[in-house]
Structures are given as structure tokens and as C-alpha cells.
Amino acid sequence: MNPAIELLAAPNQVLSTLCPIHGYPFIKMGTHQICKACANENLEQSKLQHQKDLNNRLLQSRIKGAGLSHRYIQCGFSNYIIATDEQKHVVECCQRFTEQFLNGSKSNLIIFGTPGSGKTHLSSAIIRNVIHRSKLSARYVTSSYIAQTIMNSWNITDQSEEQWINFFADFDLLVIDEYGLHDRHTTRLELIHKVLYRRYDLLKPTIIISNFTLKDLEQDLGVRLWSRLHENQLLSAACYWADYRMT
Numbered sequence: 001m002n003p004a005i006e007l008l009a010a011p012n013q014v015l016s017t018l019c020p021i022h023g024y025p026f027i028k029m030g031t032h033q034i035c036k037a038c039a040n041e042n043l044e045q046s047k048l049q050h051q052k053d054l055n056n057r058l059l060q061s062r063i064k065g066a067g068l069s070h071r072y073i074q075c076g077f078s079n080y081i082i083a084t085d086e087q088k089h090v091v092e093c094c095q096r097f098t099e100q101f102l103n104g105s106k107s108n109l110i111i112f113g114t115p116g117s118g119k120t121h122l123s124s125a126i127i128r129n130v131i132h133r134s135k136l137s138a139r140y141v142t143s144s145y146i147a148q149t150i151m152n153s154w155n156i157t158d159q160s161e162e163q164w165i166n167f168f169a170d171f172d173l174l175v176i177d178e179y180g181l182h183d184r185h186t187t188r189l190e191l192i193h194k195v196l197y198r199r200y201d202l203l204k205p206t207i208i209i210s211n212f213t214l215k216d217l218e219q220d221l222g223v224r225l226w227s228r229l230h231e232n233q234l235l236s237a238a239c240y241w242a243d244y245r246m247t
Helices: 003-009 036-063 085-102 119-133 143-157 159-168 184-201 215-223 223-230
Strands: 013-018 027-028 033-034 109-113 138-142 175-180 206-210 234-239
Touching: 033 036, 036 119, 085 119, 085 234, 109 119, 109 143, 109 215, 119 138, 119 175, 119 206, 119 234, 138 143, 143 159, 143 184, 143 215, 159 184, 184 215, 184 223, 215 223
Parallel strands: 109 206, 109 234, 138 175, 175 206
Antiparallel strands: 013 027, 027 033
């Protein structure tokens, strides 16, 4: 038992020595000497530390549940290297989206450009900000993961396509990475679009990351879905600079 709790529950010998901090007599309990005021403060500090530990474990659990891999779990805006005005503009765009989302905006974001330009880093920074600064849910997935997960449900008795569409649609913020890479089969693409349509119906913001150009994305998503993404504002961040992995 915590000595402070034990002391408050069953105090032992009261000493003549006074606590220099509070002026109360020390109480002797075994080898411990403490006044009741100190004991209360220690108890409150223990409660605060316990709550802090619980909150930290919950935070780590939420970060783990966000789907970020070990490579990207520490990615933030502060450690994104800005070397050009274009990169500065993109970071500011992602920060603006984050602030808008945390303030209740239903806008969507497209981060597009060449490989190795830090698109996944930026989306991870957004997710980390959302988790650290709110109780909203955020999840990172690839388009191929969405399609494969839903397709796998077709052969599982207690699962359904509708169930998984609702699962991906339910997150307050969903990041869909690698759009256009492993989802070229018509069926797989349709499943991705079903999730996007459902999120539109639920007023849930989505971030799409792709190596496609904005024009190719518009064509691939189709007129109806492209229009819906714009309804509550569609922000776009173009990432065209050297592959940092190669430099």
C-alpha cells in the first residue's frame, strides 16, 4: 500500500516534531515520518501520476491503432525538411487542413506528386496532430489494403462487404495512401470508391495520397465522386521535387 494512503487510513504515533512545510506534527508509521498535509499531497500526486500514465497508454494505443508503421510513427511537421518555397507551401497547406479539421471542417485533402517527396510523412504528421490534440479517430491505410480486406470478407461467414465499408467509413479522418498503384482492377477500384461515397454521405473528411497528377485523379475518380470531394472544400498539395530517399 502507498505509505500516504496507509498513514491516512490508520495513523500511528504522533510526534512532537513539526513539519517545516505545513507546521503539522509528524506522524510516525514504521520507518516513515510524515504529516497529514504531506500525505494528502503525496496521495494527490500519486493520483495525478496514475492518470498521466493511463492517458499516455491510451495515447500510445490510439497511435498504434491509427495504422502508422514504425517508419512513420514519429513523423511530424517539425521534422519535415523544408528546402524550397514549394515544400513550405505544401506543409502550410497540410497544417491548414489539420487546423480546419480540428475545428470541425469537413473539407478533404489530396496530396499528390512524385515518389519520395514526403507525402506519407505529411499525412502521418496530420494523424499525429489529430490524435495528440483531440479525441477524434484517424486511420492510415493503403487503397490496396481497403480493397483486399473487403474482398477477403466475401469468403468469411460472419463478415460482409457492407460491414467493412462501414468500418473504413466510420473513422473521423481516413488517409488513403497509394491511390492508383495496386487498385487498377475494376472491382478493387469500385470498392475504394464505395468507401469514399460512404464517407461523403457521413460527412467524414478524407485524405487521398497518390502519384497521379491532379488531372489523372479527377478522371480516375469520376465526375460524380470528384464533385462530391469538392462539396465541402477540396484542398490539394502538389509535391514535385527530388526523391529524398535518393539524396
